């Protein structure tokens with residue numbers, strides 16, 4: 001556990017000490033989250049030499065930040081979790097407790113405030129809380145932060161000028177979320193990105209209350225049910241409904257693309273204002289990068305370095321990014337959904353392609369020589385049957401590319417291994433059944449052990465290829 005100091009109105013955060021990152025397993029395969037109610041004690045405290053605003057108006061303002069119908073944390077997390085998590089006051093007590101004096105003079109000492117507040121609550125018989133929110137007068141304490149939250153944990157500290165955004169943010173830390181940062185990437189790629197700091201798309205990233213949680217944050221919390229998630233989607237076209245659409249809206253919300261085998265991920269989701277808590281988010285198809293499965297500390301991708309702006313983070317229609325063999329393209333967006341095309345293989349690993357008779361696409365004799373025929377052969381574990389999709393749509397084995405010989409288009413033209421150049425006669429698309437060359441013809445086998453050729457696509461058995469590990 002650690003504490004997060006959060007400066008809400010500052011452009012930059014105070015230096016933060018990061019603990020070592022801990023890989024967290026994806027929770028998306030878990031059973032749907034059970035509804036949890038956390039009892040939250042919100043306490044106004046006085047120091048011995050400094051008093052917080054004791055007016056009814058101030059109390060009402062604080063109460064509304066936690067439990068109100070407007071911008072409250074209870075509503076924020078209830079909607080973000082589709083009802084899996086609700087913050088509620090202690091039964092039989094006022095929603096906001098105090099002001100009560102704690103036994104210390106004003107000081108920005110969060111540990112002491114916590115100890116003294118707990119002692120004071122125990123002396124008053126206040127027990128049974130899951131979370132504690134301490135509101136204190138900041139005039140003499142002079143804390144330089146806008147809020148503080150254990151991460152993860154159960155205590156938040158708010159100076160008396162705190163906001164609804166700050167309250168939701170600190171409770172997010174209690175749930176284990178770190179700050180969301182961003183990267184700006186060279187156009188069209190995710191492999192050339194520069195850190196761009198704390199930014200957007202979530203209450204954990206400076207988006208404030210008007211921005212729901214990001215897709216990886218929802219994955220971290222187990223708030224993306226299987227019906228809303230497509231993990232390692234096959235190449236194809238997907239419609240995503242808005243990430244924070246009401247629970248009643250059916251359809252996929254998150255595409256999760258593995259990046260290599262170390263737990264790195266790309267998540268793809270569509271953000272559209274007017275969907276529950278998303279009211280002021282940067283709109284569009286958003287990508288986040290996650291390292292080693294640590295969804296709680298992901299980075300938002302800004303895919304358009306040429307343009308700036310806090311909310312300029314959508315992958316615009318007609319734009320695409322390529323990364324490690326997979327390409328994500330935004331086809332279109334509407335008020336109710338985004339259409340996204342995924343091409344290439346997202347596993348980051350090599351795969352085999354088997355024909356209708358169960359034989360594998362094979363570089364004859366395992367020879368990496370330019371011009372070697374590619375045929376079908378009994379499947380084995382050899383490298384000459386392993387094909388790695390690359391971002392330029394090539395299929396690579398033994399360091400060379402699957403190639404239509406001579407860039408010819410006639411039916412019967414042999415398919416060979418050739419040094420990679422990425423021209424159309426080396427570009428292939430697997431649509432789940434056929435392997436189609438960018439020249440317009442389909443990879444075809446004419447029977448067991450025979451060399452492969454291209455032919456006009458006709459869906460016959462010799463043109464059916466199944467991809468597998």
Ligand SMILES: [Zn+2]
Pocket residue numbers: 004005006169170173179
């Ligand atoms: Zn923070």
